[in-house]
Amino acid sequence: MRVVFAGGGVIALLTALKCVSTGHEVVIADQADIPFSGATSFDRHRVLRALHADDPATTAAAVAAHHAWIDLEHLLSTPFYEQVGALTALPAHAATAARELLTAAGSKAEVLGADELAAEFPHAGFVPGTGAIFESHAGVLLADRVLTACATRLRWHAKAELHPHRKVAGIDADRAEVRLADGETLRGDAVLVAAGPWSRDLLAPALSRELVLHRQTMLYCDVPPADAAAWAATPAITSLGSDGGAWLVPPVAGTPLKLSAASACRMVDEIGGATVPSWWREHLIDTFSTLIPGFRRDWLVDTRDCHYLARRSTLGPMLAVLGDRVLTYAACGGSSFKFAPLIARSLAARLTGADPVPTGLEPLDRPLARAAGVHPIRPALRGVS
Ligand SMILES: Cc1cc2nc3c(=O)[nH]c(=O)nc-3n(C[C@H](O)[C@H](O)[C@H](O)COP(=O)(O)OP(=O)(O)OC[C@H]3O[C@@H](n4cnc5c(N)ncnc54)[C@H](O)[C@@H]3O)c2cc1C
Structure with a gap:
């Protein structure tokens, strides 16, 4: 055909x-x-993690996707899947349920308490007191x-x-x-x-x-040299536990640290350019200034707006x-x-x-x-x- x-x-x-x-x-x-x-x-990265809370079918599909990307890497002889794992902030009871869901789907997960998380990732900006689930069968696709x-x-x-x-x-x-x-x-x-x-x-x-059009702002940053080793060993973080839904992608494979939040996503009528309106840039700078210790606007090396459609219902x-x-x-x-x-x-x-x-x-x-x-x-x- x-x-x-x-x-x-x-x-x-x-x-x-x-x-x-x-x-x-x-x-x-x-x-x-x-x-x-x-x-x-077309971006530097896209995150792959398996957890879809309370949704065994989609979680199992995401585990299958993890294996399919590994196969594709071999088929295309190109390294593009950085399996750095993924961390998602969750209260203790939800993290335990998430671990059971992931294990049942054939994935691997570990529950981290608040103290453990703060000790292991002090630079990452988790909301104090939050715990997390860590998925090892997850990571960053170099899109x-x-x-x-x-x-x-x-x-x-x-x-x-x-x-x-x-x-x-x-x-x-x-x-x-x-x-x-x-x-x-x-x-x-x-x-x-x-x-x-x-x-x-x-x-x-x-x-x-x-179909409803959405537009989301992202910040790309160079981390200070003193923190580079810690950031390089950081998983993708799909939630820092903040009200605005802040998330980040670590600087893997020479890419910049990427920062964004659900609060930086809005519905729009038309596709605009990739240029970020200053209000949305400042919104994300304010968001991450209160989360990431030592975060400064001079970390920024780029910004970008990206569009996607979602079904209304x-x-x-x-x-x-x-x-x-x-x-x-x-x-x-x-x-x-x-x-x-x-x-x-x-x-x-x-x-x-x-x-x-x-x-x-x-x-x-x-x-x-x-x-x-x-x-x-x-x-x-x-x-x-
Ligand atoms: C900020 C953001 C973060 C995201 N993070 C993740 C993530 O972490 N993990 C994840 O799984 N997904 C993520 N996504 C979603 C994912 O990136 C998209 O769903 C996916 O890339 C869409 O791919 P696509 O091929 O459908 O569309 P596109 O990549 O947009 O490709 C469409 C192509 O069609 C072409 N085209 C359009 N109109 C015409 C025309 N009339 N004639 C000819 N060509 C045309 C365009 O030029 C373009 O090349 C994210 C999306 C956004 C916006």
């Missing part, structure tokens, strides 16, 4: 790799470079390296065609055709629309209204069937990067007519179907005459 992709982020690239590995042809069109530094996937490795593998693959700087203007879901802004049409046997935060532009109003990703073998996957903020190998396996099977691959991830195993009445197919797709 010939599968056409609208978009070349982590979802499209990994799905395309899966398709070529089973003998299919792929054609990828992106509005910019492949990979594109402005895509949601930009992942994308470059996938794109390079596909660029030289006999069954792959990459079309950078070819913007998609419309999709014909009945004919599995992708209409490019320059007037050309890419025909396939199947199509995946994986246009990240831009997905709404290519979808019918009934679907695009389901679930706050998660959305998979919708637009036509026979035409799918759209609009990824969500918190977790679609880490799940990308599982998402790719499932999407590739659906697109190529292979047996469905269960993932344990609700939106993938139960996509929005035509029958759901959300999509009157062709006439409602923008850009299709």
